[in-house]
Amino acid sequence: MSSNPADLLPQARIRLAALELFGAQGFEKTTIRQIAARAGVSPGLVIHHFGSKNRLREHCDDWVMEFLEQEKTLLTLGPQPGLRDYLAEHPEYEPVIAYLTTGLREGGAIADRIYNRTVTMTASLLDLAEAQGLVHMPQDREATVAFLAASSLGLLMLSEQFARQLGGQQLDDPDVVERYGLVAAEVFTHGLFTPAYLETLQAANTTTPGDGNERPRNPDH
Amino acid sequence: MSSNPADLLPQARIRLAALELFGAQGFEKTTIRQIAARAGVSPGLVIHHFGSKNRLREHCDDWVMEFLEQEKTLLTLGPQPGLRDYLAEHPEYEPVIAYLTTGLREGGAIADRIYNRTVTMTASLLDLAEAQGLVHMPQDREATVAFLAASSLGLLMLSEQFARQLGGQQLDDPDVVERYGLVAAEVFTHGLFTPAYLETLQAANTTTPGDGNERPRNPDH
């Protein structure tokens, strides 16, 4: 991620190449030969430095998580107006975002780490907003954080389909950013359903659950 | 999916075995030999009936989408109280849900089909709710539908991490269902942020975007 890849030492070039390929193609579809070719070294050197393909993945995982610790802003970015310009100023973030997205999709250890990191970040941002009186916190704070974290990361995982429906191709396309930003703001400020909706749901929760009648009342659909 | 797998014809057993394995392990990690073993046939017969591993996947895709057309309720299910009992009554849905989740994660053709189907379903449900006066629709209806569809499917893709944080293991665990249901109802009814939040965001959108200052105002984080 530092300046020119050709200036990096072979070991760093290998890690960078692996990071980019894992993020773009996924772990399974990426071969050691591809990584070696992109890094400009032999396949044998990849194994010599990292032991195995799996250990190379772990190194990439650690590297990305450490990168996120230093660049805390990255995990707070959603499809809001500033995103496009922010990414334009920091082109070295793109492979990291691809790695995060692919890592979440593939599951495994890195997905848990990203999710947990997002939860922590979301919680502190929510604390900040609450301290400024900008939020009226639901009773279940932990569930709120979980819901927000899963929603934002879920949107990232579905960014391709989401952006396409909104007339763009990427999450940071201007049209996508504007339309999503306005809707999210509206929904998260005024809500989407009338209070009558909430009352029927709460009534269903206090009565016998599982009779099947409360299903259509789910506000998530 | 019909009664006992042993009663099915070999071709149907192969399709069922492939569906379950693709959903549980993903397409890449599943081998033709595994499918054949689970279906109780030889690897050669798998190819003889479906031509190739990729064509077998396409058959599974088509089968699942057709299944969804008949069982429309399935795609409207979120982690609400009725889910657990509903799935208990229909154990044959579990492999389908796993296939949907894994298919969304792996991307490709099936992910688009699932997303588009969810959008259609979400739109009609929103229409229904609006007709009953239960929803105050944002200006951008299409973006609202896209947001709701991506949110619910994103939650499905992250159900493992989400459920774990809420003290469960699956999306349909009682604790998870109850806590999520209440928070979602609260957020989607009353909203999460104060109107001041919305005003600052709209002000940022009408002025010059991309100065970086409107980033922390994103209500999604």
Added chain:
DNA sequence: GTCTATATAATGATAGAC
């Protein structure tokens, strides 16, 4: 540290007997 050459294993797909 870096390379070439190769061992070893597993996979998707084919061929042909029954």
Added chain:
DNA sequence: GTCTATCATTATATAGAC
């Protein structure tokens, strides 16, 4: 339709020269 046997390819990982 169903099987066994096998081909051809590709992958990770190793061994050893330089």
